[in-house]
Amino acid sequence: MKKKSSILLIYTGGTIGMMQDARSGELRPFNFKALTAQIPELEKFDITLSSISFEKPIDSSNMHPSVWIKLAEIIQKNYAKYDGFVILHGSDTMSYTASALSFMLENLAKPVILTGSQLPIGIIRTDGKENLITAIEIAAARTKTNKPVITEVCIYFEYKLYRGNRTFKYNSAHFDAFKSPNYPLLAEAGVTIQYNDAYLLKPEKKAFKVHTALENDIAVLKLFPGLSKKITLAILNTPGIKAVILETFGAGNATTEAWFTDALTSAIKKGVIIYNVTQCLEGRVIQGMYETSSHLKKIGVIGGEDITFESAVAKLMFVLGKKLSLKETKALLQKNLRGEISL
């Protein structure tokens, strides 16, 4: 007889488990038992479900690298015991958490699916039930040869399964809240769940490894016409700064004004990493395509390819956390580590 799949649900908080405060009308997290009581369907699953709940569930706007470490450690501790993991998480920062976990969990051979909802589970029109039920089904899915179908960190939301580190939240009003403009859907749930096998990450035949060192001394410099020299210098010269995400125009372009190039050059000389990520949601950074990006390439700005902003933040924290030489750090940033960039 085939063994039942066992899935661990990890409840961090988010709208899915929130209730309206009677007095203020604010949405606040409530406990996990109350959440599962709202979904009696879970008992009908032919899957062994266990759960771990954060003692104090959080709105995901309070997400922090220390919580990513906690999540990675929960998965590490339970890795051998379960066939898959479903993380209930607020949608606001879900793409950041999915990206961070994708880097922290190396050689993953089991599914880690993040999901949540736009409406609390207690509301009749909630999207939370379908999201949770199908996320569990995906986490438990096996191939004909009894291997897990998914072996990466994903987001499941509104009938779509995405590679987590390719997503961003683009809509706060629609159930269809995420987009993955530079990578195809991994699966779509209709009457059946259709997997796009060609796009799934194949598991490495190496031992599962969890990385918990993250470095958050990083900043973002978003370009706009008229960005001042004073502000630029203040960011680049922040004491202790390790890296700056330069949010550029179009295909990775920036002003060619001398003061700007000089400021970047001097930061790079001091060992600060400048990581070029485009403000465009689709397309990629190609340094050298225009005159307005050739200067960046020349002074040693690292091109982010087609990485999302969310994934760039997570990748920087992960790579810097390794405390490698500057050369190795820059090489890792330019390498595709978990399917986060197309080269």
Ligand code: ASP
């Ligand atoms: N503010 C909520 C959160 O991210 C929104 C949601 O869950 O969709 O925790």
